[in-house]
Amino acid sequence: MERYRNTLQKALLLVLIAISLQSCFVAKEYKRPQIAETENLFRTDNLPTDSLSMANISWTELFSDRYLQQYIKEGLQNNLDIRTALQQILITEAYLKQGKSGYLPTLNVTAQATHQELSQNSQFGSLFSSLDQYELSGSLSWEADIWGKIRSNKRAGEATYLQSVAAHQAVKTQLVSGIATMYYQLLALDAQLEVTEQTLVARDSSVITIKALKEAGQVTQVAVDQNIAQYNNAKALLVAIKANIFKTENALNFLLARPSQAIQRGSLENQSLNAEIQIGIPATLLSNRPDVIASEYNLINTFELTNVARSNFYPSLTLTANAGFQSLELDQLLSANSLFATVVGGLTQPIFNRRQIKTQHEVAKAQQEQALLAFKSTLLTAGNEVSNALYDYQAESEKFEYRKNEVEALRNAESNSEELLKNGFANYLDLLTARQSALSAELNLIDNKLQQMLSIVNLYEALGGGWK
Numbered sequence: 506m507e508r509y510r511n512t513l514q515k516a517l518l519l520v521l522i523a524i525s526l527q528s529c530f531v532a533k534e535y536k537r538p539q540i541a542e543t544e545n546l547f548r549t550d551n552l553p554t555d556s557l558s559m560a561n562i563s564w565t566e567l568f569s570d571r572y573l574q575q576y577i578k579e580g581l582q583n584n585l586d587i588r589t590a591l592q593q594i595l596i597t598e599a600y601l602k603q604g605k606s607g608y609l610p611t612l613n614v615t616a617q618a619t620h621q622e623l624s625q626n627s628q629f630g631s632l633f634s635s636l637d638q639y640e641l642s643g644s645l646s647w648e649a650d651i652w653g654k655i656r657s658n659k660r661a662g663e664a665t666y667l668q669s670v671a672a673h674q675a676v677k678t679q680l681v682s683g684i685a686t687m688y689y690q691l692l693a694l695d696a697q698l699e700v701t702e703q704t705l706v707a708r709d710s711s712v713i714t715i716k717a718l719k720e721a722g723q724v725t726q727v728a729v730d731q732n733i734a735q736y737n738n739a740k741a742l743l744v745a746i747k748a749n750i751f752k753t754e755n756a757l758n759f760l761l762a763r764p765s766q767a768i769q770r771g772s773l774e775n776q777s778l779n780a781e782i783q784i785g786i787p788a789t790l791l792s793n794r795p796d797v798i799a800s801e802y803n804l805i806n807t808f809e810l811t812n813v814a815r816s817n818f819y820p821s822l823t824l825t826a827n828a829g830f831q832s833l834e835l836d837q838l839l840s841a842n843s844l845f846a847t848v849v850g851g852l853t854q855p856i857f858n859r860r861q862i863k864t865q866h867e868v869a870k871a872q873q874e875q876a877l878l879a880f881k882s883t884l885l886t887a888g889n890e891v892s893n894a895l896y897d898y899q900a901e902s903e904k905f906e907y908r909k910n911e912v913e914a915l916r917n918a919e920s921n922s923e924e925l926l927k928n929g930f931a932n933y934l935d936l937l938t939a940r941q942s943a944l945s946a947e948l949n950l951i952d953n954k955l956q957q958m959l960s961i962v963n964l965y966e967a968l969g970g971g972w973k
Contacts, residue, residue, distance in 0.1 A: 610646060618637070
């Protein structure tokens with residue numbers, strides 16, 4: 506037993522040496538790069554100094570419409586993209602668990618029986634014709650993480666996992682925005698449908714009136730034909746709006762991952778978004794916007810893989826052990842005389858590897874630089890989207906007042922033109938022009954109201970809201 510004790514002592518000595526060498530890390534620590542573009546990401550006259558952002562508001566607080574809240578909740582549970590992203594998280598989580606086990610040794614157990622028929626002309630064939638041997642053993646292999654390769658691989662796996670989590674959050678943000686956009690578009694189409702239906706009633710009455718004026722000799726058949734054409738133009742517009750409603754309902758149903766069906770909803774005039782417009786300082790995008798977060802985790806992943814590639818230039822220390830029982834007789838297999846053990850510890854230094862290690866290191870550095878450029882691009886894109894959404898909101902809010910005044914003026918012009926025509930003081934063309942302009946202006950006012958609401962939704966998404 507003394508020889509086995511010496512073997513064990515030598516093995517423990519190798520383990521202690523390996524552990525002490527693990528302090529010689531060559532792996533670098535990740536530090537977030539200094540990105541000058543972060544300073545002026547938002548193009549606005551009033552640069553924010555407060556870190557508070559509307560992205561921190563939950564979608565349940567931002568959207569007050571009970572139908573919309575119900576659809577967002579349903580979408581977050583059933584949407585196919587959301588479910589796919591969740592499966593990706595499970596995949597990266599499995600790899601993460603594997604990476605965390607990198608410090609552990611590999612251990613295999615073998616049980617085997619060997620029967621060998623020997624040739625009579627062989628070295629041992631003249632002594633015995635067959636040979637039986639039984640073995641029960643275990644083999645262990647362990648690599649010391651001297652240069653931080655295993656640690657860097659583990660951190661790369663963690664970054665990949667967190668990147669998949671952020672990607673799932675990005676899908677949630679896009680989904681919340683997409684459902685709200687579709688819902689508000691439906692409300693706007695409903696409002697346009699109502700205006701068009703009211704216009705049709707008025708134009709049907711106008712056709713009757715213009716025919717009476719023709720019989721009285723005040724207008725010609727051309728005026729009658731023009732009024733009939735305008736009436737049918739409104740009928741065609743009504744059909745187009747209904748078709749858009751049908752398609753928008755189907756699109757919203759697809760986001761909810763359910764078959765096409767009618768969508769219950771409120772009205773556009775009763776909508777309000779419960780949010781104070783706060784965009785926060787540009788740096789908040791680094792913690793609020795999921796695609797920016799995911800992009801940085803991708804950078805961390807490539808950084809750690811560069812560490813792994815660098816560590817491959819250095820020698821690796823491996824400890825291999827094999828021990829168990831080996832016997833020619835089955836009933837003697839577990840006796841003390843059947844014990845055997847082998848311990849091998851060695852350093853392997855790559856010298857000539859057909860340039861594979863150097864190539865891997867160069868590729869890893871280039872991929873890290875690509876990830877850094879992608880991170881900067883994602884951040885710049887986020888800043889542009891915030892700037893555009895903020896400007897759109899301000900522009901649509903300003904336009905809304907002008908649109909209301911336009912509608913009021915054109916409705917008055919339509920009413921006055923119709924009255925003057927009845928009394929023979931106006932040309933029927935004036936009435937047709939005023940009527941068509943009034944309808945277009947009213948539809949534009951509805952669209953303006955829609956764009957105003959969508960600009961808030963877009964700003965909310967651009968700031969990274971919707972996933973919390």
